[in-house]
Amino acid sequence: MAGAAAVDVPAPAATNGGACCHAGAKGPGYATPLEAMEKGPREKLIYVTCVYNGTGINKPDYLATVDLxxxxxxxxxxxxxxPVTHIGDELHHSGWNSCSSCHGDPSAKRRFLILPSLLSGRVYVVDTATDPRVPSLHKVVQAEDIAEKTGLGFPHTSHCLASGDIMISCLGDKEGNAAGNGFLLLDSEFNVKGRWEKPGHSPLFGYDFWYQPRHKTMISSTWGAPAAFRTGFDLQHVQDGLYGRHLHVYDWPGGELKQTLDLGDTGLLPLEVRFLHDPSKDTGYVGCALTSNMVRFFKTADGSWSHEIVFVGCYRCKTTESPQLDSARNARIDN
Structure with missing residues:
Protein backbone atom coordinates (compact mmCIF):
# COMPACT_ATOMS: atom_id res chain seq x y z
CA MET A 1 0.00 0.00 0.00
CA ALA A 2 1.64 3.20 -1.18
CA GLY A 3 -0.74 5.95 -0.14
CA ALA A 4 -4.24 6.71 1.04
CA ALA A 5 -7.00 9.29 0.78
CA ALA A 6 -9.99 9.57 3.08
CA VAL A 7 -13.47 10.51 1.97
CA ASP A 8 -16.59 11.54 3.81
CA VAL A 9 -19.55 9.56 2.48
CA PRO A 10 -22.14 12.12 1.30
CA ALA A 11 -25.37 12.37 3.23
CA PRO A 12 -28.50 11.08 1.46
CA ALA A 13 -30.01 13.51 -1.02
CA ALA A 14 -32.85 15.70 0.18
CA THR A 15 -36.24 14.14 -0.39
CA ASN A 16 -38.10 17.42 -0.90
CA GLY A 17 -36.66 17.88 -4.37
CA GLY A 18 -34.93 21.11 -3.40
CA ALA A 19 -31.29 21.99 -3.91
CA CYS A 20 -28.90 21.11 -1.13
CA CYS A 21 -27.19 24.49 -1.26
CA HIS A 22 -28.35 27.47 0.75
CA ALA A 23 -27.34 31.04 1.45
CA GLY A 24 -23.82 31.15 2.85
CA ALA A 25 -22.92 27.72 1.47
CA LYS A 26 -19.22 27.02 1.20
CA GLY A 27 -17.07 24.93 -1.06
CA PRO A 28 -15.26 21.70 -0.15
CA GLY A 29 -13.15 21.26 2.95
CA TYR A 30 -12.75 23.71 5.80
CA ALA A 31 -11.50 27.24 6.36
CA THR A 32 -8.65 26.04 8.61
CA PRO A 33 -7.19 22.74 9.82
CA LEU A 34 -8.48 23.58 13.30
CA GLU A 35 -12.03 23.84 11.96
CA ALA A 36 -11.58 20.50 10.20
CA MET A 37 -10.45 18.90 13.44
CA GLU A 38 -13.35 20.34 15.43
CA LYS A 39 -16.18 20.00 12.90
CA GLY A 40 -15.13 17.33 10.43
CA PRO A 41 -17.13 14.08 10.56
CA ARG A 42 -15.36 10.79 10.96
CA GLU A 43 -14.43 9.30 7.59
CA LYS A 44 -16.32 6.16 6.65
CA LEU A 45 -14.16 5.15 3.70
CA ILE A 46 -10.51 5.35 2.78
CA TYR A 47 -8.91 4.85 -0.64
CA VAL A 48 -5.49 3.20 -0.72
CA THR A 49 -3.16 2.86 -3.71
CA CYS A 50 -1.80 -0.68 -3.98
CA VAL A 51 1.28 -1.42 -6.05
CA TYR A 52 2.56 -4.64 -7.64
CA ASN A 53 5.87 -3.25 -8.89
CA GLY A 54 8.75 -5.33 -7.56
CA THR A 55 6.54 -8.18 -6.35
CA GLY A 56 6.87 -10.41 -9.40
CA ILE A 57 3.09 -10.25 -9.93
CA ASN A 58 2.33 -9.10 -13.46
CA LYS A 59 -0.90 -7.22 -12.82
CA PRO A 60 -2.00 -3.57 -12.93
CA ASP A 61 -1.85 -1.60 -9.69
CA TYR A 62 -5.21 -0.93 -8.09
CA LEU A 63 -7.10 1.44 -5.82
CA ALA A 64 -8.53 -0.31 -2.77
CA THR A 65 -11.63 0.97 -0.97
CA VAL A 66 -11.51 0.21 2.76
CA ASP A 67 -14.55 0.41 5.04
CA LEU A 68 -13.83 2.56 8.13
CA PRO A 83 -7.47 -1.84 -11.27
CA VAL A 84 -5.87 0.76 -13.52
CA THR A 85 -5.43 0.16 -17.22
CA HIS A 86 -1.73 -0.70 -17.52
CA ILE A 87 0.95 -2.78 -15.83
CA GLY A 88 3.97 -1.11 -14.25
CA ASP A 89 2.50 2.32 -13.47
CA GLU A 90 3.52 2.45 -9.78
CA LEU A 91 0.72 4.50 -8.28
CA HIS A 92 2.20 6.71 -5.61
CA HIS A 93 0.77 9.81 -3.94
CA SER A 94 -2.84 10.85 -4.48
CA GLY A 95 -4.77 14.12 -4.36
CA TRP A 96 -8.22 15.60 -4.94
CA ASN A 97 -9.53 17.69 -7.81
CA SER A 98 -10.72 20.26 -5.26
CA CYS A 99 -10.17 20.66 -1.54
CA SER A 100 -9.99 23.31 1.16
CA SER A 101 -8.12 25.57 -1.26
CA CYS A 102 -11.52 25.92 -2.98
CA HIS A 103 -13.42 26.39 0.29
CA GLY A 104 -14.70 29.79 -0.79
CA ASP A 105 -16.20 28.45 -4.03
CA PRO A 106 -19.63 26.81 -3.54
CA SER A 107 -19.52 25.46 -7.10
CA ALA A 108 -16.40 23.36 -6.42
CA LYS A 109 -16.95 19.70 -5.58
CA ARG A 110 -14.45 17.21 -4.19
CA ARG A 111 -15.36 14.42 -6.56
CA PHE A 112 -12.29 13.10 -8.35
CA LEU A 113 -9.21 11.42 -6.92
CA ILE A 114 -6.00 12.18 -8.83
CA LEU A 115 -3.52 9.28 -9.09
CA PRO A 116 -0.14 10.14 -10.65
CA SER A 117 1.87 7.11 -11.80
CA LEU A 118 5.49 7.59 -10.85
CA LEU A 119 7.12 5.25 -13.37
CA SER A 120 4.80 5.29 -16.39
CA GLY A 121 4.02 9.01 -16.32
CA ARG A 122 0.25 8.55 -16.61
CA VAL A 123 -2.25 10.35 -14.40
CA TYR A 124 -5.45 8.48 -13.54
CA VAL A 125 -8.61 10.35 -12.56
CA VAL A 126 -11.07 8.36 -10.45
CA ASP A 127 -14.73 9.24 -9.85
CA THR A 128 -15.47 8.74 -6.14
CA ALA A 129 -18.80 10.58 -6.04
CA THR A 130 -21.12 8.49 -8.23
CA ASP A 131 -20.66 5.52 -5.90
CA PRO A 132 -18.12 6.18 -3.13
CA ARG A 133 -17.94 2.49 -2.22
CA VAL A 134 -17.30 1.48 -5.83
CA PRO A 135 -15.18 4.22 -7.44
CA SER A 136 -14.75 4.15 -11.20
CA LEU A 137 -12.14 5.29 -13.68
CA HIS A 138 -13.10 8.66 -15.18
CA LYS A 139 -10.12 9.58 -17.35
CA VAL A 140 -6.50 8.73 -18.09
CA VAL A 141 -4.08 11.55 -18.87
CA GLN A 142 -1.52 9.81 -21.04
CA ALA A 143 2.21 10.21 -20.48
CA GLU A 144 2.75 10.96 -24.17
CA ASP A 145 0.38 13.94 -24.00
CA ILE A 146 2.13 15.30 -20.91
CA ALA A 147 5.60 14.86 -22.41
CA GLU A 148 4.64 16.37 -25.77
CA LYS A 149 3.11 19.51 -24.26
CA THR A 150 5.42 20.07 -21.28
CA GLY A 151 8.47 17.80 -21.55
CA LEU A 152 7.65 16.42 -18.10
CA GLY A 153 7.64 12.86 -16.78
CA PHE A 154 7.56 10.90 -13.52
CA PRO A 155 4.62 12.70 -11.83
CA HIS A 156 4.57 12.59 -8.04
CA THR A 157 2.64 14.99 -5.76
CA SER A 158 -0.79 16.32 -6.74
CA HIS A 159 -2.46 19.36 -5.17
CA CYS A 160 -5.64 21.19 -6.13
CA LEU A 161 -5.50 24.96 -6.59
CA ALA A 162 -8.07 27.61 -5.74
CA SER A 163 -8.32 28.36 -9.48
CA GLY A 164 -9.73 24.88 -10.14
CA ASP A 165 -6.51 23.71 -11.76
CA ILE A 166 -4.49 20.74 -10.52
CA MET A 167 -0.74 21.03 -10.00
CA ILE A 168 1.53 17.98 -10.02
CA SER A 169 5.25 17.90 -9.31
CA CYS A 170 7.19 15.90 -11.91
CA LEU A 171 10.61 14.51 -11.11
CA GLY A 172 12.23 14.59 -14.53
CA ASP A 173 11.77 14.45 -18.27
CA LYS A 174 10.48 11.34 -20.02
CA GLU A 175 14.04 9.98 -20.21
CA GLY A 176 14.53 10.25 -16.45
CA ASN A 177 16.86 13.24 -16.41
CA ALA A 178 16.41 15.49 -13.38
CA ALA A 179 17.17 18.56 -15.48
CA GLY A 180 13.76 18.25 -17.12
CA ASN A 181 11.71 18.32 -13.90
CA GLY A 182 9.07 20.89 -12.98
CA PHE A 183 5.38 21.34 -12.24
CA LEU A 184 2.51 20.16 -14.43
CA LEU A 185 -0.81 22.00 -14.62
CA LEU A 186 -4.07 20.27 -15.52
CA ASP A 187 -7.28 22.23 -15.95
CA SER A 188 -10.55 21.35 -14.21
CA GLU A 189 -11.39 18.93 -17.04
CA PHE A 190 -7.98 17.23 -16.63
CA ASN A 191 -6.53 18.56 -19.86
CA VAL A 192 -2.82 19.41 -19.97
CA LYS A 193 -2.39 23.19 -19.67
CA GLY A 194 1.39 23.38 -19.46
CA ARG A 195 4.00 24.05 -16.79
CA TRP A 196 3.38 26.12 -13.69
CA GLU A 197 6.88 27.52 -13.14
CA LYS A 198 8.26 30.28 -15.33
CA PRO A 199 10.73 29.27 -18.08
CA GLY A 200 14.20 28.86 -16.63
CA HIS A 201 12.89 28.48 -13.08
CA SER A 202 12.78 24.69 -12.76
CA PRO A 203 14.15 23.17 -9.52
CA LEU A 204 17.39 21.18 -9.33
CA PHE A 205 15.45 18.02 -8.45
CA GLY A 206 11.77 17.37 -7.87
CA TYR A 207 9.67 15.68 -5.21
CA ASP A 208 7.04 17.22 -2.92
CA PHE A 209 5.70 20.78 -2.64
CA TRP A 210 3.25 22.88 -0.72
CA TYR A 211 2.07 26.45 -1.06
CA GLN A 212 1.23 29.06 1.58
CA PRO A 213 -0.88 31.78 -0.11
CA ARG A 214 -0.86 34.10 2.91
CA HIS A 215 2.90 34.40 2.51
CA LYS A 216 2.85 34.24 -1.31
CA THR A 217 5.25 31.32 -1.19
CA MET A 218 5.58 27.76 -2.46
CA ILE A 219 8.34 25.48 -1.19
CA SER A 220 9.42 22.30 -2.98
CA SER A 221 11.79 19.52 -1.96
CA THR A 222 14.35 17.43 -3.83
CA TRP A 223 14.51 13.64 -4.03
CA GLY A 224 16.60 12.61 -7.00
CA ALA A 225 16.93 11.85 -10.69
CA PRO A 226 14.46 9.21 -11.95
CA ALA A 227 17.27 7.60 -13.95
CA ALA A 228 18.88 6.78 -10.60
CA PHE A 229 16.01 5.81 -8.29
CA ARG A 230 13.87 3.85 -10.75
CA THR A 231 16.42 1.01 -10.76
CA GLY A 232 16.76 0.93 -6.96
CA PHE A 233 18.70 3.02 -4.48
CA ASP A 234 22.49 3.04 -4.90
CA LEU A 235 24.56 5.00 -2.38
CA GLN A 236 27.10 5.76 -5.08
CA HIS A 237 24.47 7.85 -6.86
CA VAL A 238 24.38 10.18 -3.85
CA GLN A 239 28.10 10.83 -4.19
CA ASP A 240 27.60 11.25 -7.94
CA GLY A 241 25.19 14.12 -7.31
CA LEU A 242 22.05 12.34 -8.51
CA TYR A 243 20.08 13.04 -5.32
CA GLY A 244 19.02 16.32 -3.75
CA ARG A 245 19.73 18.31 -0.59
CA HIS A 246 17.89 21.55 -1.28
CA LEU A 247 14.60 23.32 -0.72
CA HIS A 248 13.33 25.66 -3.43
CA VAL A 249 11.39 28.79 -2.53
CA TYR A 250 8.99 30.05 -5.21
CA ASP A 251 6.87 33.14 -5.55
CA TRP A 252 3.20 32.10 -5.32
CA PRO A 253 1.34 32.03 -7.59
CA GLY A 254 3.81 33.62 -9.99
CA GLY A 255 6.13 30.63 -10.43
CA GLU A 256 9.42 32.50 -10.08
CA LEU A 257 12.21 30.73 -8.18
CA LYS A 258 13.29 33.17 -5.47
CA GLN A 259 15.68 31.15 -3.30
CA THR A 260 17.43 27.80 -3.07
CA LEU A 261 18.22 26.62 0.45
CA ASP A 262 21.19 24.23 0.62
CA LEU A 263 20.61 21.82 3.53
CA GLY A 264 24.12 20.40 3.23
CA ASP A 265 25.17 16.84 3.97
CA THR A 266 22.88 16.79 7.01
CA GLY A 267 19.86 17.35 4.77
CA LEU A 268 20.22 14.66 2.12
CA LEU A 269 17.01 13.64 0.31
CA PRO A 270 14.46 16.06 1.81
CA LEU A 271 11.01 14.65 1.12
CA GLU A 272 7.52 15.76 2.31
CA VAL A 273 7.05 19.50 2.88
CA ARG A 274 4.60 20.55 5.60
CA PHE A 275 3.75 24.05 6.78
CA LEU A 276 2.26 24.48 10.25
CA HIS A 277 -1.50 23.93 10.44
CA ASP A 278 -2.12 27.59 11.27
CA PRO A 279 -2.24 29.16 7.78
CA SER A 280 -0.93 32.47 9.11
CA LYS A 281 2.36 30.94 10.26
CA ASP A 282 5.45 31.28 8.11
CA THR A 283 7.25 28.12 9.14
CA GLY A 284 7.20 24.41 8.37
CA TYR A 285 9.18 21.18 8.39
CA VAL A 286 10.69 18.65 6.03
CA GLY A 287 12.13 15.22 6.82
CA CYS A 288 15.43 14.20 5.23
CA ALA A 289 15.26 10.51 4.35
CA LEU A 290 18.91 9.56 4.05
CA THR A 291 20.14 11.33 7.18
CA SER A 292 16.95 10.92 9.26
CA ASN A 293 17.05 14.59 10.20
CA MET A 294 14.16 17.02 10.57
CA VAL A 295 14.64 20.48 9.11
CA ARG A 296 12.63 23.54 10.07
CA PHE A 297 12.26 26.24 7.41
CA PHE A 298 11.04 29.74 8.23
CA LYS A 299 10.77 33.31 6.99
CA THR A 300 13.30 35.78 8.37
CA ALA A 301 12.86 39.42 9.34
CA ASP A 302 14.01 40.63 5.92
CA GLY A 303 11.44 38.47 4.09
CA SER A 304 13.87 35.81 2.90
CA TRP A 305 13.70 32.18 4.01
CA SER A 306 16.16 30.18 6.09
CA HIS A 307 16.41 26.78 7.77
CA GLU A 308 17.82 24.90 10.74
CA ILE A 309 18.14 21.25 11.72
CA VAL A 310 15.92 20.69 14.74
CA PHE A 311 16.20 16.92 15.17
CA VAL A 312 19.15 14.67 14.46
CA GLY A 313 17.63 11.25 13.87
CA CYS A 314 20.73 9.13 13.33
CA TYR A 315 22.70 10.16 16.41
CA ARG A 316 25.50 7.60 16.30
CA CYS A 317 25.78 5.40 13.25
CA LYS A 318 28.16 2.79 12.00
CA THR A 319 30.75 3.84 9.47
CA THR A 320 29.79 3.24 5.84
CA GLU A 321 31.77 3.24 2.64
CA SER A 322 30.54 6.78 1.93
CA PRO A 323 32.53 9.61 3.56
CA GLN A 324 29.73 11.99 2.59
CA LEU A 325 27.09 9.93 4.38
CA ASP A 326 29.36 9.31 7.39
CA SER A 327 29.80 13.05 7.73
CA ALA A 328 26.06 13.66 7.44
CA ARG A 329 25.04 10.94 9.87
CA ASN A 330 27.53 11.88 12.55
CA ALA A 331 27.12 15.64 12.27
CA ARG A 332 26.51 17.43 15.57
CA ILE A 333 27.16 14.31 17.67
CA ASP A 334 28.98 16.37 20.26
CA ASN A 335 26.64 19.39 20.13
Missing amino acids: DPASPTYSQVIHRL
Whole structure:
Protein backbone atom coordinates (compact mmCIF):
# COMPACT_ATOMS: atom_id res chain seq x y z
CA MET A 1 0.00 0.00 0.00
CA ALA A 2 1.64 3.20 -1.18
CA GLY A 3 -0.74 5.95 -0.14
CA ALA A 4 -4.24 6.71 1.04
CA ALA A 5 -7.00 9.29 0.78
CA ALA A 6 -9.99 9.57 3.08
CA VAL A 7 -13.47 10.51 1.97
CA ASP A 8 -16.59 11.54 3.81
CA VAL A 9 -19.55 9.56 2.48
CA PRO A 10 -22.14 12.12 1.30
CA ALA A 11 -25.37 12.37 3.23
CA PRO A 12 -28.50 11.08 1.46
CA ALA A 13 -30.01 13.51 -1.02
CA ALA A 14 -32.85 15.70 0.18
CA THR A 15 -36.24 14.14 -0.39
CA ASN A 16 -38.10 17.42 -0.90
CA GLY A 17 -36.66 17.88 -4.37
CA GLY A 18 -34.93 21.11 -3.40
CA ALA A 19 -31.29 21.99 -3.91
CA CYS A 20 -28.90 21.11 -1.13
CA CYS A 21 -27.19 24.49 -1.26
CA HIS A 22 -28.35 27.47 0.75
CA ALA A 23 -27.34 31.04 1.45
CA GLY A 24 -23.82 31.15 2.85
CA ALA A 25 -22.92 27.72 1.47
CA LYS A 26 -19.22 27.02 1.20
CA GLY A 27 -17.07 24.93 -1.06
CA PRO A 28 -15.26 21.70 -0.15
CA GLY A 29 -13.15 21.26 2.95
CA TYR A 30 -12.75 23.71 5.80
CA ALA A 31 -11.50 27.24 6.36
CA THR A 32 -8.65 26.04 8.61
CA PRO A 33 -7.19 22.74 9.82
CA LEU A 34 -8.48 23.58 13.30
CA GLU A 35 -12.03 23.84 11.96
CA ALA A 36 -11.58 20.50 10.20
CA MET A 37 -10.45 18.90 13.44
CA GLU A 38 -13.35 20.34 15.43
CA LYS A 39 -16.18 20.00 12.90
CA GLY A 40 -15.13 17.33 10.43
CA PRO A 41 -17.13 14.08 10.56
CA ARG A 42 -15.36 10.79 10.96
CA GLU A 43 -14.43 9.30 7.59
CA LYS A 44 -16.32 6.16 6.65
CA LEU A 45 -14.16 5.15 3.70
CA ILE A 46 -10.51 5.35 2.78
CA TYR A 47 -8.91 4.85 -0.64
CA VAL A 48 -5.49 3.20 -0.72
CA THR A 49 -3.16 2.86 -3.71
CA CYS A 50 -1.80 -0.68 -3.98
CA VAL A 51 1.28 -1.42 -6.05
CA TYR A 52 2.56 -4.64 -7.64
CA ASN A 53 5.87 -3.25 -8.89
CA GLY A 54 8.75 -5.33 -7.56
CA THR A 55 6.54 -8.18 -6.35
CA GLY A 56 6.87 -10.41 -9.40
CA ILE A 57 3.09 -10.25 -9.93
CA ASN A 58 2.33 -9.10 -13.46
CA LYS A 59 -0.90 -7.22 -12.82
CA PRO A 60 -2.00 -3.57 -12.93
CA ASP A 61 -1.85 -1.60 -9.69
CA TYR A 62 -5.21 -0.93 -8.09
CA LEU A 63 -7.10 1.44 -5.82
CA ALA A 64 -8.53 -0.31 -2.77
CA THR A 65 -11.63 0.97 -0.97
CA VAL A 66 -11.51 0.21 2.76
CA ASP A 67 -14.55 0.41 5.04
CA LEU A 68 -13.83 2.56 8.13
CA ASP A 69 -17.34 2.61 9.59
CA PRO A 70 -17.28 0.76 12.96
CA ALA A 71 -21.01 0.09 12.61
CA SER A 72 -20.57 -1.64 9.25
CA PRO A 73 -20.43 -5.45 8.91
CA THR A 74 -17.43 -4.97 6.59
CA TYR A 75 -15.55 -2.65 8.96
CA SER A 76 -11.76 -2.60 8.32
CA GLN A 77 -12.12 -4.72 5.19
CA VAL A 78 -11.27 -4.03 1.55
CA ILE A 79 -14.69 -3.78 -0.08
CA HIS A 80 -13.64 -2.90 -3.64
CA ARG A 81 -10.60 -2.98 -5.91
CA LEU A 82 -10.31 -0.74 -8.96
CA PRO A 83 -7.47 -1.84 -11.27
CA VAL A 84 -5.87 0.76 -13.52
CA THR A 85 -5.43 0.16 -17.22
CA HIS A 86 -1.73 -0.70 -17.52
CA ILE A 87 0.95 -2.78 -15.83
CA GLY A 88 3.97 -1.11 -14.25
CA ASP A 89 2.50 2.32 -13.47
CA GLU A 90 3.52 2.45 -9.78
CA LEU A 91 0.72 4.50 -8.28
CA HIS A 92 2.20 6.71 -5.61
CA HIS A 93 0.77 9.81 -3.94
CA SER A 94 -2.84 10.85 -4.48
CA GLY A 95 -4.77 14.12 -4.36
CA TRP A 96 -8.22 15.60 -4.94
CA ASN A 97 -9.53 17.69 -7.81
CA SER A 98 -10.72 20.26 -5.26
CA CYS A 99 -10.17 20.66 -1.54
CA SER A 100 -9.99 23.31 1.16
CA SER A 101 -8.12 25.57 -1.26
CA CYS A 102 -11.52 25.92 -2.98
CA HIS A 103 -13.42 26.39 0.29
CA GLY A 104 -14.70 29.79 -0.79
CA ASP A 105 -16.20 28.45 -4.03
CA PRO A 106 -19.63 26.81 -3.54
CA SER A 107 -19.52 25.46 -7.10
CA ALA A 108 -16.40 23.36 -6.42
CA LYS A 109 -16.95 19.70 -5.58
CA ARG A 110 -14.45 17.21 -4.19
CA ARG A 111 -15.36 14.42 -6.56
CA PHE A 112 -12.29 13.10 -8.35
CA LEU A 113 -9.21 11.42 -6.92
CA ILE A 114 -6.00 12.18 -8.83
CA LEU A 115 -3.52 9.28 -9.09
CA PRO A 116 -0.14 10.14 -10.65
CA SER A 117 1.87 7.11 -11.80
CA LEU A 118 5.49 7.59 -10.85
CA LEU A 119 7.12 5.25 -13.37
CA SER A 120 4.80 5.29 -16.39
CA GLY A 121 4.02 9.01 -16.32
CA ARG A 122 0.25 8.55 -16.61
CA VAL A 123 -2.25 10.35 -14.40
CA TYR A 124 -5.45 8.48 -13.54
CA VAL A 125 -8.61 10.35 -12.56
CA VAL A 126 -11.07 8.36 -10.45
CA ASP A 127 -14.73 9.24 -9.85
CA THR A 128 -15.47 8.74 -6.14
CA ALA A 129 -18.80 10.58 -6.04
CA THR A 130 -21.12 8.49 -8.23
CA ASP A 131 -20.66 5.52 -5.90
CA PRO A 132 -18.12 6.18 -3.13
CA ARG A 133 -17.94 2.49 -2.22
CA VAL A 134 -17.30 1.48 -5.83
CA PRO A 135 -15.18 4.22 -7.44
CA SER A 136 -14.75 4.15 -11.20
CA LEU A 137 -12.14 5.29 -13.68
CA HIS A 138 -13.10 8.66 -15.18
CA LYS A 139 -10.12 9.58 -17.35
CA VAL A 140 -6.50 8.73 -18.09
CA VAL A 141 -4.08 11.55 -18.87
CA GLN A 142 -1.52 9.81 -21.04
CA ALA A 143 2.21 10.21 -20.48
CA GLU A 144 2.75 10.96 -24.17
CA ASP A 145 0.38 13.94 -24.00
CA ILE A 146 2.13 15.30 -20.91
CA ALA A 147 5.60 14.86 -22.41
CA GLU A 148 4.64 16.37 -25.77
CA LYS A 149 3.11 19.51 -24.26
CA THR A 150 5.42 20.07 -21.28
CA GLY A 151 8.47 17.80 -21.55
CA LEU A 152 7.65 16.42 -18.10
CA GLY A 153 7.64 12.86 -16.78
CA PHE A 154 7.56 10.90 -13.52
CA PRO A 155 4.62 12.70 -11.83
CA HIS A 156 4.57 12.59 -8.04
CA THR A 157 2.64 14.99 -5.76
CA SER A 158 -0.79 16.32 -6.74
CA HIS A 159 -2.46 19.36 -5.17
CA CYS A 160 -5.64 21.19 -6.13
CA LEU A 161 -5.50 24.96 -6.59
CA ALA A 162 -8.07 27.61 -5.74
CA SER A 163 -8.32 28.36 -9.48
CA GLY A 164 -9.73 24.88 -10.14
CA ASP A 165 -6.51 23.71 -11.76
CA ILE A 166 -4.49 20.74 -10.52
CA MET A 167 -0.74 21.03 -10.00
CA ILE A 168 1.53 17.98 -10.02
CA SER A 169 5.25 17.90 -9.31
CA CYS A 170 7.19 15.90 -11.91
CA LEU A 171 10.61 14.51 -11.11
CA GLY A 172 12.23 14.59 -14.53
CA ASP A 173 11.77 14.45 -18.27
CA LYS A 174 10.48 11.34 -20.02
CA GLU A 175 14.04 9.98 -20.21
CA GLY A 176 14.53 10.25 -16.45
CA ASN A 177 16.86 13.24 -16.41
CA ALA A 178 16.41 15.49 -13.38
CA ALA A 179 17.17 18.56 -15.48
CA GLY A 180 13.76 18.25 -17.12
CA ASN A 181 11.71 18.32 -13.90
CA GLY A 182 9.07 20.89 -12.98
CA PHE A 183 5.38 21.34 -12.24
CA LEU A 184 2.51 20.16 -14.43
CA LEU A 185 -0.81 22.00 -14.62
CA LEU A 186 -4.07 20.27 -15.52
CA ASP A 187 -7.28 22.23 -15.95
CA SER A 188 -10.55 21.35 -14.21
CA GLU A 189 -11.39 18.93 -17.04
CA PHE A 190 -7.98 17.23 -16.63
CA ASN A 191 -6.53 18.56 -19.86
CA VAL A 192 -2.82 19.41 -19.97
CA LYS A 193 -2.39 23.19 -19.67
CA GLY A 194 1.39 23.38 -19.46
CA ARG A 195 4.00 24.05 -16.79
CA TRP A 196 3.38 26.12 -13.69
CA GLU A 197 6.88 27.52 -13.14
CA LYS A 198 8.26 30.28 -15.33
CA PRO A 199 10.73 29.27 -18.08
CA GLY A 200 14.20 28.86 -16.63
CA HIS A 201 12.89 28.48 -13.08
CA SER A 202 12.78 24.69 -12.76
CA PRO A 203 14.15 23.17 -9.52
CA LEU A 204 17.39 21.18 -9.33
CA PHE A 205 15.45 18.02 -8.45
CA GLY A 206 11.77 17.37 -7.87
CA TYR A 207 9.67 15.68 -5.21
CA ASP A 208 7.04 17.22 -2.92
CA PHE A 209 5.70 20.78 -2.64
CA TRP A 210 3.25 22.88 -0.72
CA TYR A 211 2.07 26.45 -1.06
CA GLN A 212 1.23 29.06 1.58
CA PRO A 213 -0.88 31.78 -0.11
CA ARG A 214 -0.86 34.10 2.91
CA HIS A 215 2.90 34.40 2.51
CA LYS A 216 2.85 34.24 -1.31
CA THR A 217 5.25 31.32 -1.19
CA MET A 218 5.58 27.76 -2.46
CA ILE A 219 8.34 25.48 -1.19
CA SER A 220 9.42 22.30 -2.98
CA SER A 221 11.79 19.52 -1.96
CA THR A 222 14.35 17.43 -3.83
CA TRP A 223 14.51 13.64 -4.03
CA GLY A 224 16.60 12.61 -7.00
CA ALA A 225 16.93 11.85 -10.69
CA PRO A 226 14.46 9.21 -11.95
CA ALA A 227 17.27 7.60 -13.95
CA ALA A 228 18.88 6.78 -10.60
CA PHE A 229 16.01 5.81 -8.29
CA ARG A 230 13.87 3.85 -10.75
CA THR A 231 16.42 1.01 -10.76
CA GLY A 232 16.76 0.93 -6.96
CA PHE A 233 18.70 3.02 -4.48
CA ASP A 234 22.49 3.04 -4.90
CA LEU A 235 24.56 5.00 -2.38
CA GLN A 236 27.10 5.76 -5.08
CA HIS A 237 24.47 7.85 -6.86
CA VAL A 238 24.38 10.18 -3.85
CA GLN A 239 28.10 10.83 -4.19
CA ASP A 240 27.60 11.25 -7.94
CA GLY A 241 25.19 14.12 -7.31
CA LEU A 242 22.05 12.34 -8.51
CA TYR A 243 20.08 13.04 -5.32
CA GLY A 244 19.02 16.32 -3.75
CA ARG A 245 19.73 18.31 -0.59
CA HIS A 246 17.89 21.55 -1.28
CA LEU A 247 14.60 23.32 -0.72
CA HIS A 248 13.33 25.66 -3.43
CA VAL A 249 11.39 28.79 -2.53
CA TYR A 250 8.99 30.05 -5.21
CA ASP A 251 6.87 33.14 -5.55
CA TRP A 252 3.20 32.10 -5.32
CA PRO A 253 1.34 32.03 -7.59
CA GLY A 254 3.81 33.62 -9.99
CA GLY A 255 6.13 30.63 -10.43
CA GLU A 256 9.42 32.50 -10.08
CA LEU A 257 12.21 30.73 -8.18
CA LYS A 258 13.29 33.17 -5.47
CA GLN A 259 15.68 31.15 -3.30
CA THR A 260 17.43 27.80 -3.07
CA LEU A 261 18.22 26.62 0.45
CA ASP A 262 21.19 24.23 0.62
CA LEU A 263 20.61 21.82 3.53
CA GLY A 264 24.12 20.40 3.23
CA ASP A 265 25.17 16.84 3.97
CA THR A 266 22.88 16.79 7.01
CA GLY A 267 19.86 17.35 4.77
CA LEU A 268 20.22 14.66 2.12
CA LEU A 269 17.01 13.64 0.31
CA PRO A 270 14.46 16.06 1.81
CA LEU A 271 11.01 14.65 1.12
CA GLU A 272 7.52 15.76 2.31
CA VAL A 273 7.05 19.50 2.88
CA ARG A 274 4.60 20.55 5.60
CA PHE A 275 3.75 24.05 6.78
CA LEU A 276 2.26 24.48 10.25
CA HIS A 277 -1.50 23.93 10.44
CA ASP A 278 -2.12 27.59 11.27
CA PRO A 279 -2.24 29.16 7.78
CA SER A 280 -0.93 32.47 9.11
CA LYS A 281 2.36 30.94 10.26
CA ASP A 282 5.45 31.28 8.11
CA THR A 283 7.25 28.12 9.14
CA GLY A 284 7.20 24.41 8.37
CA TYR A 285 9.18 21.18 8.39
CA VAL A 286 10.69 18.65 6.03
CA GLY A 287 12.13 15.22 6.82
CA CYS A 288 15.43 14.20 5.23
CA ALA A 289 15.26 10.51 4.35
CA LEU A 290 18.91 9.56 4.05
CA THR A 291 20.14 11.33 7.18
CA SER A 292 16.95 10.92 9.26
CA ASN A 293 17.05 14.59 10.20
CA MET A 294 14.16 17.02 10.57
CA VAL A 295 14.64 20.48 9.11
CA ARG A 296 12.63 23.54 10.07
CA PHE A 297 12.26 26.24 7.41
CA PHE A 298 11.04 29.74 8.23
CA LYS A 299 10.77 33.31 6.99
CA THR A 300 13.30 35.78 8.37
CA ALA A 301 12.86 39.42 9.34
CA ASP A 302 14.01 40.63 5.92
CA GLY A 303 11.44 38.47 4.09
CA SER A 304 13.87 35.81 2.90
CA TRP A 305 13.70 32.18 4.01
CA SER A 306 16.16 30.18 6.09
CA HIS A 307 16.41 26.78 7.77
CA GLU A 308 17.82 24.90 10.74
CA ILE A 309 18.14 21.25 11.72
CA VAL A 310 15.92 20.69 14.74
CA PHE A 311 16.20 16.92 15.17
CA VAL A 312 19.15 14.67 14.46
CA GLY A 313 17.63 11.25 13.87
CA CYS A 314 20.73 9.13 13.33
CA TYR A 315 22.70 10.16 16.41
CA ARG A 316 25.50 7.60 16.30
CA CYS A 317 25.78 5.40 13.25
CA LYS A 318 28.16 2.79 12.00
CA THR A 319 30.75 3.84 9.47
CA THR A 320 29.79 3.24 5.84
CA GLU A 321 31.77 3.24 2.64
CA SER A 322 30.54 6.78 1.93
CA PRO A 323 32.53 9.61 3.56
CA GLN A 324 29.73 11.99 2.59
CA LEU A 325 27.09 9.93 4.38
CA ASP A 326 29.36 9.31 7.39
CA SER A 327 29.80 13.05 7.73
CA ALA A 328 26.06 13.66 7.44
CA ARG A 329 25.04 10.94 9.87
CA ASN A 330 27.53 11.88 12.55
CA ALA A 331 27.12 15.64 12.27
CA ARG A 332 26.51 17.43 15.57
CA ILE A 333 27.16 14.31 17.67
CA ASP A 334 28.98 16.37 20.26
CA ASN A 335 26.64 19.39 20.13
